[in-house]
Amino acid sequence: MLGPVLETLIGGLMTGVLYSLVALGFVLIFKASGVFNFAQGAMVLFAALSLARLSEFMPLVLAFAFSVLIMIALAYAIEFLVLRHLVNQEGIILFMATLGIAYFLEGFGQTLWGSDIYKIGLGLPTNPIFILESVFPGGLLIDPVELIAAIICAVMVLVLAVFFQVTRVGRALRAVADDHQAAQSVGIPLNQIWLMVWAVSGLVALVAGMMWGAKLGVQFSLSLIALKALPVLILGGLTSIPGAIVGGLIIGAGEKLAEVLLAPVLIRTFDLAGGGIENWFAYVLALAFLLVRPQGLFGERIIERV
Amino acid sequence: MTGKTMSGIRVGIALAGAVAVAAPALAQNEQFIPNLVYRTGAYAPNGVPFANGIADYYRLINERDGGINGVKIVFEECDTGYATDRGVECYERLKGKGPTGAAYVIPLSTGITFALTEKTTVDKIPIISMGYGRSESRDGSVFQWNFPLLGTYWTAADIILQHIAKKEGGFDKLKGKKIALVYHDSPYGKEPIALLQKRAQMHGFETLFLPVTHPGVEQKATWLQIRQNRPDYVLLWGWGVMNSTAIKEAVAVGYPREKMYGVWWSGAEPDVRPAEDGAKGYNSAALQHTAGQFKLHEDLKKYLYDKGLGAAKWEETGEILYVRGLINAMLGVEAIRTAQERFGKKPLTGEQVRWGLENLDISADRIKQLGFEGELRPIKVSCADHEGTRTGRIQTWDGKKWNIASDWLTSDDSVIAPMVKEAAAKYAAEKKLTPGCLVTN
Numbered sequence: 001m002l003g004p005v006l007e008t009l010i011g012g013l014m015t016g017v018l019y020s021l022v023a024l025g026f027v028l029i030f031k032a033s034g035v036f037n038f039a040q041g042a043m044v045l046f047a048a049l050s051l052a053r054l055s056e057f058m059p060l061v062l063a064f065a066f067s068v069l070i071m072i073a074l075a076y077a078i079e080f081l082v083l084r085h086l087v088n089q090e091g092i093i094l095f096m097a098t099l100g101i102a103y104f105l106e107g108f109g110q111t112l113w114g115s116d117i118y119k120i121g122l123g124l125p126t127n128p129i130f131i132l133e134s135v136f137p138g139g140l141l142i143d144p145v146e147l148i149a150a151i152i153c154a155v156m157v158l159v160l161a162v163f164f165q166v167t168r169v170g171r172a173l174r175a176v177a178d179d180h181q182a183a184q185s186v187g188i189p190l191n192q193i194w195l196m197v198w199a200v201s202g203l204v205a206l207v208a209g210m211m212w213g214a215k216l217g218v219q220f221s222l223s224l225i226a227l228k229a230l231p232v233l234i235l236g237g238l239t240s241i242p243g244a245i246v247g248g249l250i251i252g253a254g255e256k257l258a259e260v261l262l263a264p265v266l267i268r269t270f271d272l273a274g275g276g277i278e279n280w281f282a283y284v285l286a287l288a289f290l291l292v293r294p295q296g297l298f299g300e301r302i303i304e305r306v
Numbered sequence: 307m308t309g310k311t312m313s314g315i316r317v318g319i320a321l322a323g324a325v326a327v328a329a330p331a332l333a334q335n336e337q338f339i340p341n342l343v344y345r346t347g348a349y350a351p352n353g354v355p356f357a358n359g360i361a362d363y364y365r366l367i368n369e370r371d372g373g374i375n376g377v378k379i380v381f382e383e384c385d386t387g388y389a390t391d392r393g394v395e396c397y398e399r400l401k402g403k404g405p406t407g408a409a410y411v412i413p414l415s416t417g418i419t420f421a422l423t424e425k426t427t428v429d430k431i432p433i434i435s436m437g438y439g440r441s442e443s444r445d446g447s448v449f450q451w452n453f454p455l456l457g458t459y460w461t462a463a464d465i466i467l468q469h470i471a472k473k474e475g476g477f478d479k480l481k482g483k484k485i486a487l488v489y490h491d492s493p494y495g496k497e498p499i500a501l502l503q504k505r506a507q508m509h510g511f512e513t514l515f516l517p518v519t520h521p522g523v524e525q526k527a528t529w530l531q532i533r534q535n536r537p538d539y540v541l542l543w544g545w546g547v548m549n550s551t552a553i554k555e556a557v558a559v560g561y562p563r564e565k566m567y568g569v570w571w572s573g574a575e576p577d578v579r580p581a582e583d584g585a586k587g588y589n590s591a592a593l594q595h596t597a598g599q600f601k602l603h604e605d606l607k608k609y610l611y612d613k614g615l616g617a618a619k620w621e622e623t624g625e626i627l628y629v630r631g632l633i634n635a636m637l638g639v640e641a642i643r644t645a646q647e648r649f650g651k652k653p654l655t656g657e658q659v660r661w662g663l664e665n666l667d668i669s670a671d672r673i674k675q676l677g678f679e680g681e682l683r684p685i686k687v688s689c690a691d692h693e694g695t696r697t698g699r700i701q702t703w704d705g706k707k708w709n710i711a712s713d714w715l716t717s718d719d720s721v722i723a724p725m726v727k728e729a730a731a732k733y734a735a736e737k738k739l740t741p742g743c744l745v746t747n
Contacts, residue, residue, distance in 0.1 A: 004534040011526045107346070115350035117550065117580050126584055128560050141533060143526075143558045215554070217580035221348045221521045221547040228524065259527035260534075276491050276517040278527055 003136035008260045009253050014146035016252020017153045018215070021208040022229040023236065023244040024156070025201045030238045031164070032173035032197035034091055034180075035083075038098040041226020042105035043202060045218075047071055048209025049109050052118035052218040060121065064206075071202030074105075079195040087190060088180055106223050118218040120210055124148060149211045153245070156207060160241055163200075173197055177239075231286035237296025246297060247286075255282045336380045337373070337642060337653045338404020339364065342396050342413050347387035348521040349546035351576040352627055356414060357383065358618040359631020362610055365617075367639055369609040374642050375651040380404060386418060388546070393418030394425070401429055406653045410434050410638055410663070416494035419452070424737075426451045431656035432663050434641075436634045437462075437570055437593045441497055441722075442729035444693035446664060447741040449730065453663050453692045455637055455685065457717075459497035459569065460725065461696040462591045463541070464717035466567045467505055469589075469700045470539055472712075481510035486537035488528055488544070488552055491517035495543045498569070502541075504725060522548025529555040542568040542590075549577035557584035567591070570698070574626040578703045586705040595633060595681040596701050597708045599624040602632065602677030626708065633682060640676075641666050661746040664689055683714070689743035696722075 022044060029037040037043075050070045054063035082097050129147070130139030164170040175183040176193045184190050212222055228251075236247025259278040266277070289297060341360055344353030364379045373379055382403065384396030393413055401408045410432045413419045419439040426433050427450065433439070434453050441460040443452035457465075470485075471477040487502060489495030499515060506513045514537055516528045522544055529552075532540060540561065542552050549572045556563060564587040568577065573590025575597070581588075603623060610616040611623075618628060645654050645662025654662070666687040673679055685694040696719070700712040734741050 004530070007534070008527065008530050011530050015524065015526050110346055110350070115346060115354065117351045117547075117576050119580065119582075126554075126557050128558055138533075141530075141559060145558070216523055216547065216551055219348075219351055219547060220346070221523045224348065224521060225523065256527045256530070260531055276519040276528075278524070279519045 003138070003140065005257070005261070006136070007140045008256050010140060010142065011146075012253035012256030013249050014143060014150060014252070015256065016232075016248040016250070017150040017245075018146065018208075018211060018248075019225075019228050019232050019252055020245045020248030021149065021153050021156075021204070021211060022225050023232040023248055024153075024160070024241065025204040025208065026226075026229060026233055027236075027238060027241055027244045028160070028201045028204060029197055030177075031241075032177050033083075033094075033194055034177055035094040035098060036091070036238065037201070038095060038226075039102035039105055040201070040205065040229070041223040042102040042109070043071075043074070043205035044209040044212065044225060045220065045223040046074070046105045046109040046209075047202065047206035048120065048213040048218045048222055049113040049118065051206065051210060052120050052213060053113045055120065056118075064210075067206055068203060071206055072199045075195055075198035075202050078198055079191060083194050083198075084191055102223075106220070110220065115220060118213075120213040120218060122210070122214045124214055145211075145215050149215075152207065152211065156204070157241055157245055160200075160204075164241070169193075169196060228282070231282040233296070234283075234286035235289045235297060237298045240296070240298030243296055243298030251282050251285060254285045255279075258285075334405050335373075335376065335653065336378045336404060337409055338407065339379060339381045339638065340397070340400035340403070340408045340411055341381050341383045342386050342393055342411065342415075342418065343383045344386050344388045344414070345383075346385055347389075349388040352546050352571075352574060353388065353414065355574075355576075355618065355622060355625050355627035356631040356634075358616075358622075359628040359633075360412070360635040361617045361631075362606060362623070362628075363632045363635035363639070365615060366606060366609055369613075369615065370605055374639055375646055377642075377646070377651060377653055379639070386413075386415065388415055388417075390415070390417040390421050394421050397422055397425065401431055404653065406655045407431065408656055409642055409654060409659045410656060412436070412634060412638070414438075416440075416497065417492055420493050423449070423452060426656075429656065430660070432660040434634065434638055434663070436637065437630075438494065440729075440733075441501075442726045442733060444691060445726050445730035445741075446689040446692040447730075447743055448734045448739060449692065450744045451660060453687065453694075455666075455687070455692070455694050456593055456633075456682070457570075457696055457698055458693055459494075459543075460501040460722050461693065461717040462569045462593075462698065463498035463501040464505070464722060465698045465715045466541060466569075466591050466700070467502075468715050468718070469712050470567070471509075477509045482512075483539070484512045484514060484535065484537040485539045485541065486514040486516060486532060486535065487541045488516045488518060488525075488532070489542075490522060490544050490548055491519045494545065494571075498541070498543055500725060500729075501722070504721060508721070518544065518548055518552070521546060522551055525551050525555045528552075529559045529561070532556075532561055533559040538565065540566045542566060542572045544568070544572045544577075546576075550580040553578060553581040553585050553588055557581060563588040567700070573701060573703075573708070575708075576627075583705055585703050588703045589700055589711065590703075592699045592701045592708075592710070593630060594683060594695075594698055595626075595629050596699070596710055597624055597626045597629065600677065600681055601674075601679060605677060629681065633678065636676060636678065637666070637668075637685075640668060640672075657746055660744070663687060664692070664744075666694065 025040040051067040125144040129142040133139035232247040236243030255278040258281040263277045343357035386393040419435045436455045439454045441458035443449035568590035570593040578585035641662040687694040696717040701708045702711040
């Protein structure tokens with residue numbers, strides 16, 4: 001029994017890392033601009049579609065470079081056409097704007113690149129790795145794609161943490177997040193900062209899209225991966241990069257263990273109609289944490305002085 | 307000209323064609339057919355080729371024959387995105403179009419079929435759910451407006467089990483075996499459960515039902531359970547990205563693809579290509595036809611593709627879902643033709659086309675004449691049998707193409723017919739319907 005549980009736990013943690021990759025994009029934009037970017041999932045799709053279609057005509061490295069440029073251009077377009085006109089608007093207005101961007105990107109991405117399933121050939125090994133075969137019968141299974149994603153994610157978190165904490169731009173980003181007007185008054189160029197953060201978030205979306213695309217194939221469903229990131233954000237907090245990672249791990253492991261261990265018990269005990277529970281269980285788990293820590297595990301507690 | 311530009315033009319032609327034929331004030335000698343499609347969204351890779359097949363067949367009838375006995379086909383697409391609410395909205399918008407309203411509706415979704423079943427009864431418009439929909443809807447005395455032509459999910463599951471039993475040396479050899487069903491957690495995915503339970507009871511094999519939530523991009527937990535329970539066979543009832551993800555996950559947990567059997571909606575090119583070599587050996591039921599071009603393609607080339615009127619790329623016209631679209635459209639057209647013999651060569655109402663569907667009788671000779679030889683077997687529909695035929699085959703993916711891997715298999719009606727009768731009677735009682743064959747004057 002221990003073997004299957006451990007295997008499910010490892011599988012869940014690995015999947016959780018992939019959720020974190022998507023959640024990171026949300027956190028970056030919220031942290032730096034206070035905008036909950038509903039378009040993050042669509043950005044993942046758009047980035048992956050660009051990479052996959054471009055790689056049909058050129059080497060992957062070159063396609064990646066062009067995709068980076070496309071994501072920067074997209075960030076510029078979003079800043080120039082949408083955000084610039086909404087400075088100092090309520091958060092909900094900015095959220096609604098990202099909703100519009102999400103639908104536009106999903107539709108435009110498919111119109112531009114097509115709605116078939118496209119391939120990103122990273123040449124990753126697909127055959128499973130088995131560890132501890134002498135301890136557990138059949139060993140414990142590790143998916144090599146997810147293992148590599150975990151490593152990439154770890155590197156990315158390190159880079160982002162350094163960027164935010166150490167660099168001048170990172171400090172400016174945090175200042176903008178705290179108060180747009182105050183940041184502007186001390187000479188921080190708001191437009192440039194927003195452009196930068198959306199571009200960085202676009203790069204994160206590109207990496208997430210590349211990993212998910214390599215795993216699933218690049219197609220519309222990638223934009224729905226964002227739904228998997230929402231409970232991660234509820235749990236980890238919207239402003240914490242480590243929170244996105246830990247949240248992803250807890251949600252990933254929690255939902256897999258629930259599906260494998262809890263669902264059969266629930267169905268048997270209460271004679272239920274059946275059905276998968278992992279999707280909604282992730283939200284239940286996140287809500288449970290929310291009741292105890294409304295700001296999320298690592299989120300900043302908002303204190304308002306009257 | 308690049309492939310991208312070409313495909314853009316093709317989409318343009320498809321849309322413009324649909325609108326152009328539909329837009330002009332709908333002349334009196336035109337038969338309107340709504341086309342519920344999904345060219346966008348999570349299921350588009352599967353929806354697009356099917357929609358192209360349907361559009362091309364209607365257009366071919368117009369270009370080559372001048373319509374059905376001189377009655378031009380006018381069709382209009384509405385994108386449902388495979389969402390039930392949008393499907394119902396599309397149906398409501400299109401049902402009254404044309405001089406006589408919609409001839410029939412093809413929902414291409416079990417969920418939309420379920421939602422439309424009661425509406426179409428009131429509107430008197432038949433539903434053609436070829437290879438999907440409620441399995442008990444083959445009973446035309448209760449489901450008077452539903453036509454699950456060519457095979458229901460109970461037929462599909464039975465054909466697959468027969469093939470497995472044959473491999474094992476007979477149904478008695480299935481005793482003690484474990485058969486898992488990985489299914490789309492929706493009305494569609496749940497359809498085969500009743501048949502599997504029935505067969506499990508009869509032959510003593512164990513079942514394991516594993517749901518996958520829409521759209522099926524995350525299946526880690528499911529496949530870890532497969533690895534831990536080690537079933538002898540896995541049946542896959544997926545659609546869209548769920549299929550390719552399932553095959554990729556099977557590779558990731560080392561489950562042999564040779565032991566996997568998909569329903570006919572889990573056995574097309576978009577399902578196996580993303581897994582590349584990993585899909586080699588994967589099997590699926592074939593809804594009679596398989597992939598490849600055939601006689602009809604000569605006409606498609608001559609009348610559509612050589613003139614730049616085709617909806618797809620020429621090299622894609624032999625793909626499974628495109629061919630299925632052609633067959634589905636052909637069955638609809640033949641039903642209209644059948645109804646015209648009785649009601650006259652003019653645009654017909656849904657009620658009259660329903661009669662045509664219920665009296666559809668396509669012989670082997672007629673199949674040959676229509677250019678579909680080798681793609682399907684004779685079909686004869688009646689009030690008692692809205693399925694018309696329950697024969698299929700098994701196909702296997704060799705890494706590049708689908709190959710037929712079995713003889714023709716016919717589902718066992720001594721098992722299925724009582725199930726249909728019981729389920730249809732239950733439905734009739736719930737809806738307070740009086741079963742009986744519909745008379746059309």
